[in-house]
Amino acid sequence: MPINRSALISFLLLPVLASCAMTGPGSETPEPLVEGRPNVVIIVADDLGSADLSIYGSSFRTPEIDALAREGVVLTSAYATAAVCSPSRAALMTGRYQQRFGFEYQLEGETQKRFGIDTSQRTLAQDLKDAGYRTALIGKWHLGLSPERHPNRMGFDEFYGFRGGQALFATTDDPDIVSWPPPGENDQYWKTYAASDATAFLEQDQPIPPPHHATDEFTSRAVKFIRSAKDDPFLLVVTYSTPHVPLQATRDHLARVSDIQDPNQRIYRAMVNELDRGVGAIRQALNDAGVSKNTLVIFTSDNGCPDYINGACSNRPLSGWKRHLLEGGIRVPFIMNWPDRISAGQVRGGLVSLLDIAATARAAAGVKNARGDGEDLAPRLEKSGTAHGHDRLYWKSWPSYAIRDPKWKLMGNADADGVMVRMLFDLQNDPEELHDLIDKHPDEAARLQAEWDEWNRSLVPGLWPTNKIFDVTINGRALKAVN
Ligand SMILES: [Ca+2]
Numbered sequence: 001m002p003i004n005r006s007a008l009i010s011f012l013l014l015p016v017l018a019s020c021a022m023t024g025p026g027s028e029t030p031e032p033l034v035e036g037r038p039n040v041v042i043i044v045a046d047d048l049g050s051a052d053l054s055i056y057g058s059s060f061r062t063p064e065i066d067a068l069a070r071e072g073v074v075l076t077s078a079y080a081t082a083a084v085c086s087p088s089r090a091a092l093m094t095g096r097y098q099q100r101f102g103f104e105y106q107l108e109g110e111t112q113k114r115f116g117i118d119t120s121q122r123t124l125a126q127d128l129k130d131a132g133y134r135t136a137l138i139g140k141w142h143l144g145l146s147p148e149r150h151p152n153r154m155g156f157d158e159f160y161g162f163r164g165g166q167a168l169f170a171t172t173d174d175p176d177i178v179s180w181p182p183p184g185e186n187d188q189y190w191k192t193y194a195a196s197d198a199t200a201f202l203e204q205d206q207p208i209p210p211p212h213h214a215t216d217e218f219t220s221r222a223v224k225f226i227r228s229a230k231d232d233p234f235l236l237v238v239t240y241s242t243p244h245v246p247l248q249a250t251r252d253h254l255a256r257v258s259d260i261q262d263p264n265q266r267i268y269r270a271m272v273n274e275l276d277r278g279v280g281a282i283r284q285a286l287n288d289a290g291v292s293k294n295t296l297v298i299f300t301s302d303n304g305c306p307d308y309i310n311g312a313c314s315n316r317p318l319s320g321w322k323r324h325l326l327e328g329g330i331r332v333p334f335i336m337n338w339p340d341r342i343s344a345g346q347v348r349g350g351l352v353s354l355l356d357i358a359a360t361a362r363a364a365a366g367v368k369n370a371r372g373d374g375e376d377l378a379p380r381l382e383k384s385g386t387a388h389g390h391d392r393l394y395w396k397s398w399p400s401y402a403i404r405d406p407k408w409k410l411m412g413n414a415d416a417d418g419v420m421v422r423m424l425f426d427l428q429n430d431p432e433e434l435h436d437l438i439d440k441h442p443d444e445a446a447r448l449q450a451e452w453d454e455w456n457r458s459l460v461p462g463l464w465p466t467n468k469i470f471d472v473t474i475n476g477r478a479l480k481a482v483n
Contacts, residue, residue, distance in 0.1 A: 037233045039295040040361045046244035049305030049313040064280030072337030073346040083329035084483045086142045088302040095358025095372030104462030115464045116144015124358040125155025127367045128235045139239030164198025169214040169248040180247040215242045219278035223285040230289035243271040268312035296338040304329045319433045324481045325402040342381045350389025397483040403452040410448040413479040
C-alpha cells in the first residue's frame with residue numbers, strides 16, 4: 001500500500017502550527033447558541049487505525065467519513081484514554097478518567113461477569129435522558145455483563161447489540177459472507193465466538209437471533225431510531241464492532257475491493273467500507289429527517305488498530321499498536337460535524353480526548369454541573385473560538401503509564417524483570433517516537449513524572465487484576481505492555 005510518509009508527517013505536524021496561529025484576541029466572545037437543543041450522534045468504530053481513513057492519509061478511500069470531516073472538523077491530535085476497548089469506552093461514556101472509578105484494565109472472560117462500569121458513575125446517557133433526551137445505544141457495550149450494568153440501566157432508553165468485547169458479524173457458513181481465517185482450517189479460532197452472554201445479541205434485555213450482518217443491522221437500526229426520534233432531542237450512540245476481529249465481510253463489499261491481493265487486507269478494507277457506508281446512511285437519515293444542521297455528529301475509534309491482523313490496518317506513521325501506549329495505540333481519528341455551530345473545513349491539532357465527547361454533548365444539551373475530566377470542544381471549534389486544547393493527558397494501566405503535554409510525552413513500561421523503563425519523546429518533532437530523549441532532557445522527564453504522580457494520587461486502585469501482558473519492543477528495548 002503506497003503511503004507518502006513525509007507527507008503524512010507533515011499532515012500530523014502542520015495543524016499544530018496552524019492551530020497555534022489561530023489563537024488570539026477576540027476569542028472570548030462565543031457565538032450565540034442556536035435555538036433548540038441539538039441532537040447528538042456519536043459513532044464509535046472499534047480498533048480502527050489512525051491512518052485507515054483517506055482523510056487521515058490512507059490510500060484507500062472512505063468517501064462518507066471524509067465528507068463528514070470536510071463539512072466539519074478533523075482533529076489530528078485526538079486520544080483515547082486507553083489502548084484497549086473497555087477502559088477507553090468507560091471514559092467515553094462517563095467523561096471521567098476510568099481509573100477514577102477503578103476501571104484500569106480490560107474487561108473479558110470471567111471478569112466481565114462480576115466487574116465492569118461502576119454503577120454509581122453518571123453516564124452521558126443518564127444526564128441527557130434526565131435533560132429530556134431520547135437515548136439509544138446500538139452496537140457493542142463492553143462495560144460489564146451483570147444486569148445492573150445493562151445499557152438500559154445506565155441511561156439508554158433503547159439498546160440493541162451485544163454486551164461483550166466481540167461477536168460474529170455473521171455466521172461463518174453464510175454463503176454471502178467470507179471469513180478469515182477460513183473456518184474449515186481453523187475451527188479452534190472460530191469456537192471463541194460461540195454463543196455466550198458476551199456474544200448474544202439483545203434487544204433491550206431480551207436475547208434475539210443474531211443479525212444477518214451486524215454492521216448493516218447496526219446501521220439500519222440507527223436509521224430507524226433517527227426516524228422515530230426526530231421530533232425530540234435525541235442521543236444516539238452507535239458503537240460499531242467494525243473493523244475489530246473477527247475478519248468477516250459481505251461478498252458485495254469484497255467485490256468492490258477485489259484489486260487488493262492480500263486476503264486479510266481485502267476483508268479488512270471491505271469491513272471499513274461497510275462502516276463508511278453506515279456513516280453515510282446515518283447522515284442521510286439525519287438529512288431526510290430535516291435535523292442535520294442541528295445535530296452534533298462525532299466519529300471516532302476506541303483505540304488504535306492491532307498488530308495481530310497481519311498488517312491489514314494502518315496507524316502509520318505512528319509507532320505501536322492497540323495494547324501499547326505508543327501513539328499508534330492511543331491516537332485515534334476524531335471528526336466533529338455540527339453545521340449550526342461549527343465551521344466546516346477545519347483541521348485542528350490541539351490535544352483532545354475521548355473524555356471531551358461527554359463534556360461537549362452535556363454542554364450542548366444544557367446539562368449543568370456534570371462531573372468530568374473533559375472539555376466542551378464546541379466553543380473552540382467555532383469561528384471565533386480559541387484553538388487551545390488539553391495541557392496534559394494521562395494514561396495508566398500499571399505497570400504501563402504515560403503523560404503528554406503539547407510537546408513532550410513521558411512513557412513507562414516494565415521490563416521482563418519488573419524494572420520500570422522510562423522514555424521521553426518530543427512529539428512536536430518526533431511524532432513517530434523514534435528518539436528517546438530522556439538522557440538529554442532529564443528535567444522535562446522529572447517535571448512530567450511529578451505531574452503524573454500528582455494525577456495518580458487522585459485515582460483509586462483497579463477493581464480487578466489483569467493477565468493481559470504483551471511483549472513490545474520500543475527503541476530496541478524488550479518491554480511488557482500491560483492492559
Ligand atoms: Ca477496540
